[in-house]
Amino acid sequence: MxxxxxxxxxxxxxxxxxxxxLNYAFKSRKGVDHDIVEQISQMKGEPQxxxxxxxxxxxxxxSKPMPAWADNELLGQIDFDDxxxxxxxSDVEGRSWEDVPADIKRTFDRLGVPQAERAFLGGxxxxxxxxVVYHSIRKDLEAKGVLFSDMGVxxxxxxxIVRQHFATVIPPADNKFSALNxxxxxxxxxxxxxxxxxxxxxxxxxxxxxxESMGQFERTLIIAEPGSFVHYIEGCTAPTFSSNxxxxxxxxxxxxxxxxIRYTTIQNWYKNVYNLVTKRALAEKNAHVExxxxxxxxxxxxxxxxxxxxxEGARGDVLxxxxxxxxxxxxxxxxxxxxxxxxxxxxTSKSVSKGGGRTxxxxxxxxxxxxxxxxxxxRCDALLMDPESRSDTYPTMEVDAKNVRIEHEATVSKxxxxxxxxxxxxxxxxxxxxxMIVNGFFExxxxxxPMEYAVELxxxxxxxxxxxxx
Amino acid sequence: MPIPLxxxxxxxxxxxxxxxxxxxxxxxxxxxxxxxxxPNGSGKSTLSLALMGHPKYTVTIGDxxxxxxxxxxxxxxxxxxxxxxxxxxxxxxxxxxxxxxxxRNTLMARHKGQAPLKPARFKQLLEESIAKLKMDPSVxxxxxxxxxxxxxxxxxxxxxxxxxxxxxxxxxxxDSGLDIDALRIIAQGIEAQRGPERAILxxxxxxxxxxxxxxDVVHVMLHGRIVKQGGFELAQELEAxxxxxxxxxxxxx
Numbered sequence: 145m146x147x148x149x150x151x152x153x154x155x156x157x158x159x160x161x162x163x164x165x166l167n168y169a170f171k172s173r174k175g176v177d178h179d180i181v182e183q184i185s186q187m188k189g190e191p192q193x194x195x196x197x198x199x200x201x202x203x204x205x206x207s208k209p210m211p212a213w214a215d216n217e218l219l220g221q222i223d224f225d226d227x228x229x230x231x232x233x234s235d236v237e238g239r240s241w242e243d244v245p246a247d248i249k250r251t252f253d254r255l256g257v258p259q260a261e262r263a264f265l266g267g268x269x270x271x272x273x274x275x276v277v278y279h280s281i282r283k284d285l286e287a288k289g290v291l292f293s294d295m296g297v298x299x300x301x302x303x304x305i306v307r308q309h310f311a312t313v314i315p316p317a318d319n320k321f322s323a324l325n326x327x328x329x330x331x332x333x334x335x336x337x338x339x340x341x342x343x344x345x346x347x348x349x350x351x352x353x354x355x356e357s358m359g360q361f362e363r364t365l366i367i368a369e370p371g372s373f374v375h376y377i378e379g380c381t382a383p384t385f386s387s388n389x390x391x392x393x394x395x396x397x398x399x400x401x402x403x404x405i406r407y408t409t410i411q412n413w414y415k416n417v418y419n420l421v422t423k424r425a426l427a428e429k430n431a432h433v434e435x436x437x438x439x440x441x442x443x444x445x446x447x448x449x450x451x452x453x454x455x456e457g458a459r460g461d462v463l464x465x466x467x468x469x470x471x472x473x474x475x476x477x478x479x480x481x482x483x484x485x486x487x488x489x490x491x492t493s494k495s496v497s498k499g500g501g502r503t504x505x506x507x508x509x510x511x512x513x514x515x516x517x518x519x520x521x522x523r524c525d526a527l528l529m530d531p532e533s534r535s536d537t538y539p540t541m542e543v544d545a546k547n548v549r550i551e552h553e554a555t556v557s558k559x560x561x562x563x564x565x566x567x568x569x570x571x572x573x574x575x576x577x578x579x580m581i582v583n584g585f586f587e588x589x590x591x592x593x594p595m596e597y598a599v600e601l602x603x604x605x606x607x608x609x610x611x612x613x614x
Numbered sequence: 615m616p617i618p619l620x621x622x623x624x625x626x627x628x629x630x631x632x633x634x635x636x637x638x639x640x641x642x643x644x645x646x647x648x649x650x651x652x653p654n655g656s657g658k659s660t661l662s663l664a665l666m667g668h669p670k671y672t673v674t675i676g677d678x679x680x681x682x683x684x685x686x687x688x689x690x691x692x693x694x695x696x697x698x699x700x701x702x703x704x705x706x707x708x709x710x711x712x713x714x715x716x717x718r719n720t721l722m723a724r725h726k727g728q729a730p731l732k733p734a735r736f737k738q739l740l741e742e743s744i745a746k747l748k749m750d751p752s753v754x755x756x757x758x759x760x761x762x763x764x765x766x767x768x769x770x771x772x773x774x775x776x777x778x779x780x781x782x783x784x785x786x787x788x789d790s791g792l793d794i795d796a797l798r799i800i801a802q803g804i805e806a807q808r809g810p811e812r813a814i815l816x817x818x819x820x821x822x823x824x825x826x827x828x829x830d831v832v833h834v835m836l837h838g839r840i841v842k843q844g845g846f847e848l849a850q851e852l853e854a855x856x857x858x859x860x861x862x863x864x865x866x867x
Contacts, residue, residue, distance in 0.1 A: 571694040572691055573691050
């Protein structure tokens with residue numbers, strides 16, 4: 145989209161509407177304990193092993209302290225007793241657009257979900273608060289044996305596959321928030337790609353929090369069998385609320401021998417959503433996992449998509465951008481764990497801080513003993529828009545092998561007066577010029593996105609610049 | 615008398631507390647080419663940046679009128695949209711923004727409220743301009759001035775002028791650091807900006823570019839003032855004898 149059109153768009157947070165009249169089919173009381181967990185599990189009619197898993201996870205959640213290394217000022221504001229852990233907007237999951245209740249349909253119409261699907265998408269899952277309300281998959285993918293459904297449906301219909309892989313990449317005890325998710329999870333996507341199948345159109349999910357003080361805890365599991373390929377895209381939005389909401393997802397990817405998974409996220413939560421997400425992938429021999437991760441919204445994001453390179457020749461890529469304005473802290477990064485020889489990783493992180501916003505890059509590259517021939521490259525670029533904003537970089541390297549090549553490069557730059565003047569001297573206003581410079585900074589990320597998402601992201605940045613450049 | 619395209623009246627410009635331009639009068643009529651010459655530090659670049667409204671340069675006394683209207687209260691982008699264009703001596707890089715995208719956006723800024731150029735016509739305009747400057751078409755996909763050589767930057771500045779077609783082109787040492795072949799091409803690009811309704815202010819150290827772009831008036835600037843005006847022969851005289859005799863003459867006076 146042309147810059148001119150972008151900046152002309154209304155500058156309100158586009159997703160800031162809320163359906164006031166929505167009647168929930170079920171809403172838990174606030175707070176979390178074993179009764180709530182039992183209630184969730186029973187409503188879903190789950191097998192006993194999953195119910196046991198939830199209760200075990202809740203005990204782990206209670207016993208684990210908050211991470212000591214994090215932004216404790218913001219984290220400390222979360223009141224776990226003031227959150228709804230489970231809500232269901234509708235009693236039926238719609239398989240076709242017509243089945244979806246009218247008020248929810250209206251919401252997703254405004255987000256452009258059915259339009260996007262009509263345009264090019266292979267499948268769409270739309271999750272409204274806790275439950276998936278709309279799901280579809282193209283017939284040709286179904287015929288190839290690709291499984292793409294809500295996680296709850298996946299558990300019901302493909303219990304064997306789920307049980308074999310669920311929580312094998314991220315155990316509940318991994319961290320406090322993965323434990324919480326394991327106890328109260330609802331929704332999310334389940335994807336299984338048969339051996340050798342190439343899914344040539346992106347599978348897609350929309351997540352939306354529509355209720356105040358809501359917790360959303362989706363659980364996504366993607367299994368790519370040997371030699372297969374899949375690209376999954378998720379978008380996240382929430383309306384404007386006065387009190388905080390919590391989004392705490394767990395995403396597990398398993399790329400078997402020679403498989404390739406690309407996972408793209410555009411996170412645009414409203415600015416009082418806590419976004420505390422655990423994302424991790426296992427890459428077996430010659431497998432390739434890519435995380436393309438964009439963080440624009442939320443109050444505090446803590447997210448470090450990881451790849452455990454378990455088999456020789458495996459490759460992990462993380463390309464992430466973060467944008468933080470006033471009151472926001474994007475604490476993002478990546479972990480690359482090289483547990484096999486001749487594995488490769490590439491981390492590219494780009495962040496923009498503006499109006500007192502804060503970005504943090506936190507990363508780990510670990511190479512185990514005996515893993516010769518490992519190559520890893522980490523590059524972090526931060527752009528500061530004004531003196532009030534802040535950017536920190538915490539790169540950690542733990543290398544216990546010889547014959548490895550590890551590179552790290554970090555830059556911090558400022559939008560310069562000369563650069564702005566140059567662009568403005570060509571007829572662009574300060575807002576337009578700043579937008580152009582920031583979009584240019586994010587370009588390596590944007591060019592990896594499908595067209596619709598690239599347009600959307602450029603537009604979001606234009607709106608952010610519009611909001612505060614004087 | 616028609617209204618001059620640019621009229622500078624008793625202009626004083628300061629950077630912080632330091633006055634750099636100390637009273638300049640300069641009138642540029644449509645259809646003319648003016649050369650502004652002078653040694654380093656005489657204030658030539660300051661004048662060009664002050665004309666475009668660089669925030670570091672403050673007009674303390676005097677006025678600048680473009681098409682009869684004072685531009686002192688106009689923002690940089692407004693001056694650009696009004697038809698003024700500066701070929702920068704040191705243009706900035708804009709990483710991540712391709713030349714094609716940059717040109718499209720700057721061109722669209724000129725078509726506020728009007729239908730912008732059709733894509734096919736835009737493409738044609740770019741191709742013609744690139745051919746004129748003997749640039750590699752791959753430049754369109756490169757990021758603006760990012761990793762460009764000195765000569766490539768100069769050509770990109772001229773390319774922008776060819777696309778935007780300003781009424782007044784201010785060229786700040788666009789000829790410096792070029793070999794003879796590049797100079798000839800750049801000069802052709804400058805010549806292409808001539809027109810009965812347009813004008814060119816060519817800021818340069820050396821007379822050699824003036825062999826290709828014949829000026830109607832030559833101004834010599836020293837210590838923030840225009841100290842001498844003449845025709846093309848003044849430039850030739852400076853080339854032959856340097857600035858020293860002129861400086862000496864002024865000191866004695």
